[in-house]
Amino acid sequence: MVKDLVAVTEEKIFRLNVEREQIAHEVLERELASKTRTPHELELVLNDVAFSEIARLAESASPKLAEWQSLYRHLGKMNQAAKEAELKRLIAHYVNDVVGNFNPRVYRFATRAVPIGLSLLLRPQLNFRRLLDLSTVRGRICVEGELELLRSLINKGTLILVPTHLSNLDSIVVGWSLYANGLPPFIYGAGKNLFFNPLISFFMHNLGAYRVERNWRFTLYKDVLKTYSQVLLERGYHSLFFPGGTRSRSGEIERKLKLGLLGTGLAAGIRNLQAGLSHPGIFVVPCTINYQLVLEAETLIDDHLKREGQSRYIIEDDESSRFSRIWDYVRKTLALDASLIIRYGAPLDLWGNRVDAAGISHDRMGRPIDTRRYLLVGDEIKASPQRDAEYVIELGEQIVQAFQQNTVVLVTHLVAYAIFSFLRRSYPQADLYTLIRLPQEEPLSSETVWREVDLVRGQLLRKAEEAALTLSEQVRKGTVEEIVNAALHYFSMYHQRPVLRRVASGLQIMDMKLLLYYHNRLTGYGIERLGYQAGLPLARVRLQDD
Amino acid sequence: MGQNVVGVVGGGSWGTAIAQILGDNGHTVRFWMRDAEVCRAINQTRRNSKYLPQAILAPQIIATTELASIGPSCRVIFLVVPSHGLRAVARELGDHLDGAHILIHAVKGIEPGTYKLMSQILREETCCRKIGVLSGPNLAKEVALHHPSATAIASRFAEVIEAGRNLLWCHGFRVYGNDDVVGTEIGGSAKNVMAIAAGMAQGLGFGMNTMALLLTRGLTEIARLGLAKGADAQTFQGLSGIGDLMATCFSPLSRNYQIGWRLAKGEALPDILSGMTQVAEGVRTTRTLHELARTIPIYMPITAGVYRILFEKEAPKDVLESLLDVTRNVYEFESAATIK
Incomplete structure (x- = not known):
């Protein structure tokens, strides 16, 4: 059935600069044909371009603005041939702007x-x-x-x-x-x-x-x-x-x-x-x-x-x-x-x-x-x-x-998710923005973090069994201590502020926004519902004294 | 290819009524059922005396027990089997289906455990994409007697709605279309739970006030579930929502209503069910919806009440009392829930 599939060679892309002109021409022809079926449609297309370009450039001092305004004003008086010429010019311009090259x-x-x-x-x-x-x-x-x-x-x-x-x-x-x-x-x-x-x-x-x-x-x-x-x-x-x-x-x-x-x-x-x-x-x-x-x-x-x-x-x-x-x-x-x-x-x-x-x-x-x-x-x-x-x-x-199924859960995602969802549970009344601004004076105890990571990992393992997502080797097999340590290592490597840092009495959150960011990779899998009490969606409940 | 032949899969009362309409409209119909006895009777007497004796089936309706013959000969197939049987039937049927087939099901129910809608089951068991659902206030007996009626077909594909409409529309049977498959399926399934409650209310001797209360609040909780599953709120105001709900809850003909009525009169559920020839979807649906509502979670007090009567042997009267009691809390709960 698939005998005569498109004959493609590995080197196809190497022909791009050879075929470049032909491709551009074909795009031009097809677009021109599809946009000039009726005089009405042609005018609509031109009108749409002019209108949106004027709106975009309105605040600028671009010389283009005057050109567009002129086209917009004259459109009603232009004859069919002039409109088609204008359309052709525009399409050619956009095609040339788009078309890539391969060397x-x-x-x-x-x-x-x-x-x-x-x-x-x-x-x-x-x-x-x-x-x-x-x-x-x-x-x-x-x-x-x-x-x-x-x-x-x-x-x-x-x-x-x-x-x-x-x-x-x-x-x-x-x-x-x-x-x-x-x-x-x-x-x-x-x-x-x-x-x-x-x-x-x-x-x-x-x-x-x-x-x-x-x-x-x-x-x-x-x-x-x-x-x-x-x-x-x-x-x-x-x-x-x-x-x-x-x-x-x-x-x-x-x-x-x-x-x-x-x-x-x-x-x-x-x-x-x-x-x-x-x-x-x-x-x-x-x-x-x-x-x-x-x-x-x-x-x-x-x-x-x-x-x-x-x-x-x-x-x-x-x-x-x-x-x-x-x-x-x-x-x-x-x-x-x-x-x-x-x-x-x-x-x-x-x-x-x-x-x-x-x-x-x-x-x-x-x-x-x-x-x-x-x-x-x-x-x-x-x-x-x-x-x-x-x-x-x-x-x-x-x-x-x-x-979702092919997302590979890495230690940074797991640890960020575990800690952030723990905070969410600890402050059920707080919306997302309040949570992020929460002053992090007290570090979290290592035991708390290990426990939370273990909880979430257990749920991830179940999800992975259902093939709902994929786990990295480290997430699948590492001990919670190893996982947390690895995440700490990553978190301290590159960002302006480490996301999370080890202090004498446990782990200190240094950047709540980044914690949220890495946590977000695991939202939408329904992990929230498996082990935790389901709450109302975030950012919709206000603090009582707010 | 004979692709103008229409398939009807399922020889219960509603399947027979659909076959009848198609036949009356002049279409050739291949009508599949499992029961060889019924099949032979239809081909000989033009009647399905077991499930819908009122209907007289046109001569070009050919009953068959060979499911494999449906796919190759019919491009449009109506599926009208009990919800618990749909998966197996679709899988068997699926061996002879391709991407050009149009499947329109009229199955009321949600799969226990997976909470999947019937259209999702069709999608999983076949390679078809052009899938639709037919649902509305359609008591098979009344349709068979040509009472003026209407139904709705929902599909993401305009082509499916058009095909269904062209085949079924006739004097006395109107077909509306919409693209809210989820809302149409949920409305059609959940109304069976309300029908049990309606039968109970009438069985307990209550009048129209209680019925109106039940229907209105019942529709609210159905819609609440629908919205959580991505349905369009407007669908519940249509034929497959309030329309179907009214027909089912006001009709002593409806099987689910009868169950409620007899429960209120003190009969036990197993006794009622053992005496029925046809499937009452409401019983199964009550369990499934109750579990689903708790998982999401969604507040469905009437469904929860019916569940307690059916499966926890609570007396209908006690459940009704407790429902009336929590009304004030319900109100508060709802205002809290609308914040989201």
Whole structure:
């Protein structure tokens, strides 16, 4: 059944700069065709762009503002041809802004440089003999999960890798994990703010990243992005999306996904079938990136707590834009064993069904599925917006579930969770913000912390048995003392203030916000309900004398 | 391919009524049931005299006991089996289903222990995505007698609602659509608990004041559960919510109502159940909902009361007294709960 899957070679991405023009042209043509079906629609599209750009630039002194205002004023008087010309110009502009490049020479250089750079950082005492030894990095960054399946599918269709998103380092570490496991690089979209640094920008640009301007919120631009992604998938370029859309601010696992880009997978699959393939040829691989410590934790949790409206969500200056912090982070935290675990989940088809090594989908009872049947309208394979939107929502639900199941609980998460939930129980009347500002004068006794860690670990073990989540070796097998000590060690390594510190009479909480942040990784599993009394949700009950 | 044939899985009273409507609308129907006796009788006499003698079944309704024959011949399949049997039936049926099939179930119940809704069970046991639920104030006997009635079909897929509507809609039977599967399923299941309580209230000799109290507060606790499970509050004001609740609670025809009535008259539950030919979902649902309400936790005093009568042998009169007693606390509890 899957004999004539899309013929993809590992080197596909190496052709990106050859096919670049063709791809751009195809996106332009498709967008133009879809937006000029009726004169009315054409005017709406232009109006929408002009309106939202004027609103965005209203406060600025940008010369662009006058141009947009002029377009907005003249739109009613423009004839069809002039509108089409304007639309074509705009689409071309956005397409060129988006389209990425891939330079094999830069790739070869980068794949060598990254591990060398990392090994240098990991072993500050220069040892040239060990310099080229990849195993140094390999020991630090663990890659686990369904790698075998991933490898066998890579030549059977186009893969969409969907990782959890906590840090700007995510795309780099995932990229590295792919390389280290003999997998080709994936194309991904990255926020334009990441291109500000010229050095990073150079690498991203030449390693298949395409640029996403998150300030452009109008439909035309979003559609260009989607069409670009769809064309890449149809042409067999493995792609990476962060379905959370942005880094998780709270530290929680993503539960609400942005489905726009994900939907391009289904659209591409339908096109593939319509083009005569016997199989949609698109596979979705969920993946979790689990850090003991997160590079930008302080900024992210601050931002989460402030919730200062939309514009704050594009953080342009955080730890990841300061080289000294990255250096610090990599040197201190990645130098420890198992400080980062990347876990690949089971590959899914476009409906969230499991896929086997041959690319065949199976339902939950293990029966093979002919996925073409999902797409029949009458007896023909056709797109159907309402149906397809629901399919994508269901796929999103399966990805969220895979995120939860493949999340690897590390000691920092466990200890932060145990302590924070203990505090919550101790102050049942306090809301989240009160809890965070709670003065921590008295340290917690070690016995209390051990007891709490033991309690939570017991519940985690049960959850892991049900395959609801995954536990790291240390969390599974360590004694509570070892676990707490390891967490203390991590917590003292990198953050401005240690999250938790040992004092004579026990453990002193030094940073409640970070404690909350690392605790959040384990919320949503229902652990709260298993052993603890269920209380009303946080931040909704006020203190009595408040 | 013969995909215009419609499948009906389950030969109880409601399944028979659905088959009848489909047949009257001119569709060819493959009508599956386990009972070979009933099957033969239907094919020979055009009647299901065991479960719904009122219905006369059109000649193009073909009864069968072969479940495997349903999938390949029918693109749209109605599932109307008791809730505890759905999983096994769906699993067997699932061997012959694919992604193009449309499944519409009319099963009232929640799976004990897992608290899964019937649509979730279909999703787990088959590869199908196009799944819907049919639920409303539909007493099978009245539908069979062509009393003006209406029902609701809920699905995430517009295509499913449309298919169900095109097949079932006829003079005297209206079909509404919505996309709140969870709310529709919860409304349809939980109302059976209230029907037991309604039967009891009438059996104890109370009048319409008590019935109205029971229904209104009953709907509140059903909706409370629904909201906690992600339903839309408005669904409970519709046919599958208040509509179904009224029909079931006011109808001495309803099995669950009869159980309540007879309990109030002093009969013991095992005796009542052993004499019934059809499944009264309310008994099982009471236990499941009561456990679920405690797990979430959600305040469902009427359900808790019915539970105590059914499973802890408390007298209906005592439970009613205690329900009336806690009213003031209930009020306070509710105002506290609405803060969230």
